[in-house]
Amino acid sequence: MFCFQCEQAAHCTGCTGSAGVCGKSAETANLQDELTGALIGLARAADGSPGVNEGTWSLIIEALFTTLTNVNFDAAAIRDVTARVKAEKSRLVPDCASCMSPCGHNNDYDVSRLWTADEDIRSLKSLILFGIRGMAAYAYHAMVLGYTDGEVNRFFAKALFAIGEDWGMDDLLPLVLEVGEKNYRCMALLDKANTETYGTPEPTTVPLTVEKGPFIVVSGHDLHDLKRLLEQTEGKGINIYTHSETLPAHGYPGLKKYAHLKGNFGTAWQ
Structure with missing residues (x-):
């Protein structure tokens, strides 16, 4: 190779x-x-x-x-x-x-x-x-x-x-x-x-703490997949956290409206 x-x-x-x-x-x-x-x-x-x-x-x-x-x-x-x-x-x-x-x-x-x-x-x-x-x-x-x-x-x-x-x-x-x-x-x-x-992004405070309970971490750039995951997990007691390049997702009104999009896992790039 x-x-x-x-x-x-x-x-x-x-x-x-x-x-x-x-x-x-x-x-x-x-x-x-x-x-x-x-x-x-x-x-x-x-x-x-x-x-x-x-x-x-x-x-x-x-x-x-x-x-x-x-x-x-x-x-x-x-x-x-x-x-x-x-x-x-x-x-x-x-x-x-x-x-x-x-x-x-x-x-x-x-x-x-x-x-x-x-x-x-x-x-x-x-x-x-x-x-x-x-x-x-x-x-x-x-x-x-x-x-x-x-x-x-x-x-x-x-x-x-x-x-x-x-x-x-x-x-x-x-x-x-x-x-x-x-x-x-x-x-x-x-x-x-x-x-x-998803709407025009807005300045948003993103928590870096991880709450107790099951959660899924999403990395990458695919907001479409993130939206589908948020829809599928809504009301099921599963929290969703972004990671790395997915961090900007928190600014979009169409994504931040989901209460179980809890925060970002790690820092901006780690």
């Missing part, structure tokens, strides 16, 4: 061997790379294809989100998403598999080529890849609330396509800057989705 996607990377260079510092196994890391390569193949097939639809975009977003370093360590789930990505590519270019003169234009990408590339190219492509993975998390959380942005969706494919190409620094650097631009647009989309769904 090779993974240097997070600040915990071993020796500040990358995790190798049988497992990463975070506990991610080599199998999981390699499957995430395979999924990334399949996504690049899908982006290639989607380039100029009239068959691209909302299902294509939602799958790209879900799959990119799955490749974030610590989001999904379930090997079977990653294999399932990879199979769906490959199936979508086959739908867009059905004749590729049986072509007698394969051109390679729609091939999946071998991500090991990225990790062993010239360090400047590797750095720029990694910025693009890690950037769109994080952006996909925002896009996914907005998507489950019914909010999407066609410009953001198309950029995911554009960026994936570029990662698979032998482009130089002059071509990649503008794309790195565009990642920041599109990420800002994606964050605005998520903000709109959250505020229109």
Whole structure:
């Protein structure tokens, strides 16, 4: 395996061997790379294809989100998403598999080529890849609330396509800057989705004490899942606590109205 996607990377260079510092196994890391390569193949097939639809975009977003370093360590789930990505590519270019003169234009990408590339190219492509993975998390959380942005969706494919190409620094650097631009647009989309769904956040005092009795701790960014959990546990004597990035949930009127959303477990990031 090779993974240097997070600040915990071993020796500040990358995790190798049988497992990463975070506990991610080599199998999981390699499957995430395979999924990334399949996504690049899908982006290639989607380039100029009239068959691209909302299902294509939602799958790209879900799959990119799955490749974030610590989001999904379930090997079977990653294999399932990879199979769906490959199936979508086959739908867009059905004749590729049986072509007698394969051109390679729609091939999946071998991500090991990225990790062993010239360090400047590797750095720029990694910025693009890690950037769109994080952006996909925002896009996914907005998507489950019914909010999407066609410009953001198309950029995911554009960026994936570029990662698979032998482009130089002059071509990649503008794309790195565009990642920041599109990420800002994606964050605005998520903000709109959250505020229109749960209300405008208000300054809120959040207790850090844990009350007696059964409780569930929720971490991450998924306010939709938190809302569903609050609905399912209401009146059952089970308290809910946020953790880490879920802390802002306490400011939304549509979530803070639940009396059993009691407080935050730990400090802001621990």
